Every structure is written in C-alpha cells, then in structure tokens.
Amino acid sequence: MGSVSNHTILTGDRPTGLLHLGHYVGSLRERERLQHENRQFVLIADLQALTDNADNPEKVRNNVLEVAFDYLAVGLDPKLTTIFIQSLVPELAELTMYYLNLVTLARLQRNPTVKDEIRLRQFAGGVPAGFLCYPVSQAADITAFKADLVPVGSDQLPMIEQTVEIVRAFNRTYHRAVLVEPKPLLSSVPRLPGTDGKGKMSKSLGNAIYLGDSADAVSDKVKKMFTDPGHLRVEDPGVVEGNPVFSYLDAFDPDLSGLDAMKKHYRKGGLGDMAVKRRLLEVLQPALEPIRERRRLVAADPGQVMELLLDGSRKARAVAAQTLDEVRKAMHLDYH
Amino acid sequence: MGSVSNHTILTGDRPTGLLHLGHYVGSLRERERLQHENRQFVLIADLQALTDNADNPEKVRNNVLEVAFDYLAVGLDPKLTTIFIQSLVPELAELTMYYLNLVTLARLQRNPTVKDEIRLRQFAGGVPAGFLCYPVSQAADITAFKADLVPVGSDQLPMIEQTVEIVRAFNRTYHRAVLVEPKPLLSSVPRLPGTDGKGKMSKSLGNAIYLGDSADAVSDKVKKMFTDPGHLRVEDPGVVEGNPVFSYLDAFDPDLSGLDAMKKHYRKGGLGDMAVKRRLLEVLQPALEPIRERRRLVAADPGQVMELLLDGSRKARAVAAQTLDEVRKAMHLDYH
Numbered sequence: 222m223g224s225v226s227n228h229t230i231l232t233g234d235r236p237t238g239l240l241h242l243g244h245y246v247g248s249l250r251e252r253e254r255l256q257h258e259n260r261q262f263v264l265i266a267d268l269q270a271l272t273d274n275a276d277n278p279e280k281v282r283n284n285v286l287e288v289a290f291d292y293l294a295v296g297l298d299p300k301l302t303t304i305f306i307q308s309l310v311p312e313l314a315e316l317t318m319y320y321l322n323l324v325t326l327a328r329l330q331r332n333p334t335v336k337d338e339i340r341l342r343q344f345a346g347g348v349p350a351g352f353l354c355y356p357v358s359q360a361a362d363i364t365a366f367k368a369d370l371v372p373v374g375s376d377q378l379p380m381i382e383q384t385v386e387i388v389r390a391f392n393r394t395y396h397r398a399v400l401v402e403p404k405p406l407l408s409s410v411p412r413l414p415g416t417d418g419k420g421k422m423s424k425s426l427g428n429a430i431y432l433g434d435s436a437d438a439v440s441d442k443v444k445k446m447f448t449d450p451g452h453l454r455v456e457d458p459g460v461v462e463g464n465p466v467f468s469y470l471d472a473f474d475p476d477l478s479g480l481d482a483m484k485k486h487y488r489k490g491g492l493g494d495m496a497v498k499r500r501l502l503e504v505l506q507p508a509l510e511p512i513r514e515r516r517r518l519v520a521a522d523p524g525q526v527m528e529l530l531l532d533g534s535r536k537a538r539a540v541a542a543q544t545l546d547e548v549r550k551a552m553h554l555d556y557h
Numbered sequence: 558m559g560s561v562s563n564h565t566i567l568t569g570d571r572p573t574g575l576l577h578l579g580h581y582v583g584s585l586r587e588r589e590r591l592q593h594e595n596r597q598f599v600l601i602a603d604l605q606a607l608t609d610n611a612d613n614p615e616k617v618r619n620n621v622l623e624v625a626f627d628y629l630a631v632g633l634d635p636k637l638t639t640i641f642i643q644s645l646v647p648e649l650a651e652l653t654m655y656y657l658n659l660v661t662l663a664r665l666q667r668n669p670t671v672k673d674e675i676r677l678r679q680f681a682g683g684v685p686a687g688f689l690c691y692p693v694s695q696a697a698d699i700t701a702f703k704a705d706l707v708p709v710g711s712d713q714l715p716m717i718e719q720t721v722e723i724v725r726a727f728n729r730t731y732h733r734a735v736l737v738e739p740k741p742l743l744s745s746v747p748r749l750p751g752t753d754g755k756g757k758m759s760k761s762l763g764n765a766i767y768l769g770d771s772a773d774a775v776s777d778k779v780k781k782m783f784t785d786p787g788h789l790r791v792e793d794p795g796v797v798e799g800n801p802v803f804s805y806l807d808a809f810d811p812d813l814s815g816l817d818a819m820k821k822h823y824r825k826g827g828l829g830d831m832a833v834k835r836r837l838l839e840v841l842q843p844a845l846e847p848i849r850e851r852r853r854l855v856a857a858d859p860g861q862v863m864e865l866l867l868d869g870s871r872k873a874r875a876v877a878a879q880t881l882d883e884v885r886k887a888m889h890l891d892y893h
Contacts, residue, residue, distance in 0.1 A: 267890065268654060271655070271658050271888075272657075272658050273658075275658035275659055275730060276730050278731070278888045278889045278890065279889050281889070282889040282890065285892070306892060308651075308885075308890055309892060311647050311648075311650070311651050312647075314647070314650040314651045314653070314654045315644075315647050315650045317650070317654060318604060318650045318653065318687065318694070319607070321608075321685065321686045321687035321690060322607050322608050322611035322685045322686075322687035322688070323611055323685070324685065324686050324687075325680075325682060325683030325684060325685055325686065326683065326684050326685070326686050326689050327683045327684075328683070328686075329686055344661075346661060347661030347662065347663045347664070348661060348662050348663070349657065349658045349659070349660065349661060349662070350657045350658075350660050350661065350662050350664075350665055350689075350690060350693065351654065351657035351658035351660075352658070353662050353686075354657060354686060354690070357686065358654070394611060394612050395614070527892065527893070530892070531892065531893075549644075552607075552614045553614045553615050553617070553618035554603065554614065554618065554644055556621070556642060556645060556863065556866070556867065557863070557867075
C-alpha cells in the first residue's frame with residue numbers, strides 16, 4: 222500500500238478503551254505511513270461511542286485522552302494528521318440530520334454490520350435509536366471532509382456502502398455534485414488474534430497486549446500466549462496456521478526467510494514454543510519500546526494533548542463548515 | 558387562558574404552506590395573546606419540514622418567508638416573541654444526536670402521532686429515518702429553551718409525552734436536573750373545519766381560507782361554504798352542529814347572545830344560509846382586514862423580514878447554546 226497518495230482519508234476510533242496491538246497492526250501502523258502523502262483526518266468518535274454507552278459518558282470522556290495518547294505514541298503527527306474530537310465538530314450533527322431524511326428506516330435495519338453489532342450487544346432495554354442511526358453519522362464524518370478513501374476491515378464494508386448511497390441520494394436529490402463518494406481502503410494485513418488465539422483482542426476477554434503495557438507485562442503476556450494445543454512436546458510436529466504466536470511473528474518479524482525456516486522447523490517438530498516466543502519478544506519489544514516511551518512522555522502532560530485535540534478540532538471544523546455551507550446551499554437553506 | 562403568564566413557551570410551524578384560518582383560530586391568535594406575559598419562542602421548523610419533503614427543499618425555503626409574513630400579520634411582535642429558523646440553531650441538531658441515544662427504536666415506532674402520520678403520508682420508498690426520529694428533534698426544540706409550556710392540540714399530546722420521557726431519562730442518566738419537563742397547553746377552541754365541513758383545512762383539499770386572501774376571495778369562499786345539507790329551503794329546520802358556517806361564527810362572532818338567537822332561529826327553520834353567511838362575513842372581514850393589510854406591508858419587504866428571522870435566530874442560538882453547555886457538562890463532554 223506504499224503507493225497510496227494524494228487522497229483525503231478519514232478514519233478513527235471509538236474512545237471506549239485503550240488501543241492494543243490489534244489496532245496497531247490493523248490500522249495505526251498504516252495511518253502513520255499514510256499521513257505523509259495524503260490528507261488524513263483521524264476522529265476520536267465520542268458521539269458514536271455514546272450510541273451504546275449513553276449511561277457511561279465518563280468512560281468515553283476518559284478514553285478520549287487515552288486514545289489520543291495512543292495516536293501520538295504510534296507516531297501520528299498533528300502537523301500531518303488532523304486529529305479531532307467528533308463532538309467538537311457540530312457540523313457533523315447537522316449533516317447527520319439532513320442525511321437521515323435520505324435513508325429509510327428499513328435500509329438502516331438491513332445493515333449487516335449494525336445487525337451483527339446489535340446481536341452482540343443485546344441491548345437490555347431495546348436498541349437505542351442513535352445506535353441504529355450511527356451509519357448515517359459515519360456518512361456525515363466521511364463526507365464532511367470529502368474523504369475519498371476510508372481504511373476499513375472487510376466487516377465494515379457495509380458502512381462504506383451506506384455512505385456511498387447517501388452521497389448518491391444527496392447529489393441526485395439536490396442536483397449538485399457536492400458530496401464525494403468514498404472508496405474503502407481494505408487492510409492487506411490479516412487481523413491479529415488475541416493472545417488466547419480466540420477471535421480478536423478485547424478488554425473483556427483479557428487477551429490484549431496494550432500499546433502502553435510495560436516491557437514486563439508484554440513479556441508475561443507473550444509467555445502465557447496460546448500456541449498449538451496439540452504441540453505438547455518439543456519434538457512433536459506443530460501447527461503454524463491459527464497459532465497466535467506465528468500470527469504475531471507474521472506481523473512483526475522483519476526477517477521473512479528466518480521466519481519461514483522457523484515455521485518449517487515447527488511443523489516438522491523439534492522447535493519448542495518457548496523458543497518461538499523468545500523470537501517474538503526479540504522483535505516485539507524493540508517495536509513497542511519507542512511507542513511505550515512516547516506514550517509515557519505525552520501522557521505526562523494531558524493538558525498539552527488536549528490542546529492538540531482542541532486545535533485539531535478547530536481545523537476539522539473549518540473544513541466541515543465549508544462542506545456544510547455547500548450542502549445547505551444545495552438544499553436552499555442558505556438564508557441571508 | 559387569560560391567566561397563562563410567566564411561562565417559557567415553545568411553539569411553531571412546519572413551513573410547508575401558507576397559514577390559514579384554522580391556524581389562526583387554533584394557535585396564532587393565542588400566541589399573540591401569550592407573548593405579552595410569557596417568554597415565547599416560535600420556530601419555523603424547516604428541518605422538520607424536510608423530514609417528509611427532502612426532495613422539495615425549495616418549497617420549504619419559500620414557505621419559511623410566507624410563514625414569517627403570516628406571523629407578523631397576526632401580530633407576533635419580534636420584540637416580544639423570538640421568531641427563529643430551526644436550522645439556524647445547530648445546537649438543536651446536537652441535542653437531537655444526544656437524545657437519540659436515550660430513546661429506543663421500538664419507542665419511536667410506538668408513537669401514535671407518528672404512526673398516524675406515516676399512514677397518512679404513505680411514503681412510497683419507505684419511511685425516512687429522519688421522519689421516525691422527528692419527535693426526538695422536537696424534544697430538542699422544546700428542551701433547548703427550557704420551555705415549560707407547549708401549546709398543542711390533543712393529537713399532539715404523544716409528542717409532549719415523548720419529550721417528558723427524554724427529559725427524565727437525561728436527568729436520571731446524567732445525575733443532574735439540566736432539562737425541564739414541559740406541560741401541554743391544550744387549546745380550548747375546537748378545531749375549525751374546512752369550508753367543505755370535512756376535516757381540517759388543507760391546501761390539497763382546497764377548503765382553506767388563507768390569512769393573505771383578498772376580501773373578495775374570502776367573500777367567495779364563504780358564499781360557497783357547505784352548510785347543513787338537509788337545509789334545502791329557508792323554512793326548513795337546520796342543524797347547527799357540524800355546520801361549518803356556525804363553527805366559524807363560534808370562532809369569530811363577538812356577539813354571543815346574538816349568535817345564540819341565530820342558532821335557535823336556524824334550528825327552528827326560517828333562517829336562510831345566505832343570511833347566516835352574511836353575518837359571518839360581517840364579523841370575519843373586519844377580523845381579517847388588519848391581518849391582510851399587515852401581511853401586505855411586511856411581504857413588500859422580504860429582506861427586512863429575513864433580517865428579523867436572522868436576528869431572532871441569533872437570539873435563539875444564544876439560549877440554546879447555554880442549554881447545550883449544561884448538557885455537555887452533565888455528559889462530561891466539556892473538553893477544555
């Protein structure tokens with residue numbers, strides 16, 4: 222993906238927890254690269270986080286800063302990437318209101334991503350209307366900055382489709398090509414599993430390695446990682462596929478031929494799990510060390526980080542306000 | 558209702574057509590009275606009008622001014638009443654986004670007023686999400702100004718209930734009594750029927766007398782009004798109930814004992830429809846004359862009327878922004 226350049230990119234995260242190695246491999250590392258030759262906006266989606274955390278706003282508030290620490294730790298540079306807080310760009314709420322009229326309730330209920338997430342969450346008192354509407358809010362996020370590229374996992378493709386539909390409906394209904402159709406930028410990296418090898422990393426499963434984890438904590442977590450459950454003795458042949466230690470090596474080991482040799486050895490038998498884990502720590506610790514150190518530094522001055530976020534939000538607002546102006550003009554709502 | 562005072566009142570209209578005698582009797586006349594001893598906000602609900610007119614924004618835009626002409630014509634005084642355009646107060650969109658998380662989809666789908674309106678409109682391509690959500694947007698309108706009184710017809714009571722539920726959910730969830738519960742101010746005046754005696758006045762039925770109608774047009778429309786279909790000859794006994802001419806007299810004739818005598822005479826027989834209509838014109842024309850004249854004057858300078866609306870919207874924004882500040886503080890979204 223080294224050739225991605227001259228695009229406008231919108232991406233971000235819900236501030237509901239610390240970012241972990243899964244985020245790093247799946248998106249953060251790529252964002253650091255993309256910021257050099259593209260115009261990149263990264264939003265901390267507090268509004269969206271509230272759609273299923275309305276009763277826990279303090280969690281959202283606290284994680285806004287934590288996520289910002291993670292961003293700066295991995296090398297997102299506020300001079301190159303506009304990092305902003307979603308709720309500080311009220312133009313996004315206005316755009317959402319306009320777009321809600323261009324989407325039917327039935328269409329929102331058909332969204333496969335939202336359907337999956339509703340099943341997962343099992344909202345006790347019923348699905349909040351805001352949760353059902355959040356794909357429209359995402360369309361506002363994307364179109365406000367006229368992003369033409371949105372990095373996503375394949376499970377998020379329906380969100381891009383929804384945005385494209387809204388863009389087309391808007392431009393058709395109001396007879397002006399105001400909004401820009403985004404394209405997905407699909408990650409070429411397979412999703413990093415949790416340390417238990419079961420599904421993705423998550424706080425609730427206790428299977429995540431966080432960007433802020435100390436070297437000792439990383440070491441502990443790697444030593445306790447699941448491997449091939451059939452690989453009981455060193456001399457047994459082992460399975461590489463679905464073995465999380467090898468998944469992590471795929472993501473972090475720069476020595477591809479060495480890794481290839483290790484896989485062969487492991488498959489044949491005679492290579493112990495501890496040896497593989499040692500190699501993982503050998504490549505993982507130096508990759509995490511500068512991130513951890515930068516995170517420690519920026520987290521020591523949360524006031525300054527908030528200043529960066531407020532400044533980024535002001536810049537984001539200026540761009541979104543320009544789009545909103547065009548939107549309102551196309552809708553004949555430019556009162557003067 | 559002469560005793561209503563010291564309240565904060567929020568009311569308004571969708572700008573989808575000219576206001577007529579039904580609006581005048583049902584709400585406008587009352588608003589003129591209420592503005593003297595209450596703090597009154599009247600919104601021209603362009604956002605809400607778009608929820609079922611997304612494909613016809615020019616209609617909405619044009620009617621914003623027409624409705625403003627009607628308001629000024631009936632004596633709403635911008636010094637006493639803050640008249641504003643909904644979409645020029647973006648704080649309302651923000652509040653709507655926050656409130657959408659406190660209402661379930663199922664609850665919105667149960668709203669009887671919305672259900673009726675959906676049946677009535679028969680949206681060809683499906684119900685727009687914005688339309689289903691508009692009660693939440695109304696809750697934002699009401700609570701942004703901390704209105705404690707909302708003039709409504711009985712069919713609109715479910716909207717107030719929805720707002721009260723949101724107020725309670727918000728104050729409970731965020732542990733602060735930020736929002737104010739509104740009470741309905743039920744109109745004591747029966748709804749004025751259309752000139753055909755069938756249901757309420759509406760443009761599509763061609764049964765409305767508009768505030769801007771010329772004296773000749775009013776005269777024509779009254780002469781063609783439906784009466785008691787069984788009252789064929791002057792000497793026949795006639796029915797007063799459901800006879801639109803008498804409904805209008807109830808609304809406009811200040812001489813109550815004279816009207817009572819007329820009703821008796823009509824019931825007994827011997828009073829012709831033309832005589833009753835003459836009396837109606839006798840009281841209606843002088844009531845409409847000053848309204849029509851003021852409307853003509855203000856409509857001659859639409860630029861000045863827009864200035865009034867922009868000024869009212871600025872004032873409304875300042876109040877809504879204060880509420881939004883409190884809302885965001887309670888939600889821990891006061892970044893600084």
